[in-house]
Amino acid sequence: MKKIIFLTLTLILVNACSRPSDVDDRSEEYAPGKELAGTYALRPAYVNESIDITAEGKVRYRKADSATREGLAYRNRFRLIIFLDDETEPTGIFMLNDRNPERWPGFWKGEVRFIDLKAN
Structure with a gap:
């Protein structure tokens, strides 16, 4: 009987003291920095769009047929996230490990889009 109580208490303590797995990304968020700064063209697009x-x-x-919109961008260990104006949902999300010199795939306004570096 003592063994059962001891095993039960041990399992409870191990379970209570174990570190929960953190599924959410809680890494620090900071400005994009020089390596991500620049002018990017959004592709595909019916009219010229740039960020x-x-x-x-x-x-x-910037979109050729409409006014310019301002926003903020930040990055963490995994992605670059862009918010335009006062939107509460991200306008653009681009994974850092998907970036290559020619194309950078990601999501822009809920659609899969590519951004191409035009100028740095």
Whole structure:
């Protein structure tokens, strides 16, 4: 009987003291920095669309037939996230490990899009 109580208490303590797995990304968020700053073209697009990202995280979205929109960008260990104006949902999400010199796939306004570096 003592063994059963001891095993039960041991299992409870091990379970209570074990570290829960953290599924959410809680890494630090910071400005994009020089390596992600630049002017990017959104592809595919019916009209010219571009995104200017500064090292400090300021974003300017330009579409040929409409006004310019301002926003903010930040990055963490995994992705670059862009918010335009006062939107509460991200406008763009681009995974850092998907980036290559020619194309960077990601999501823009819920669609799969590519951004191409135009100028740095």
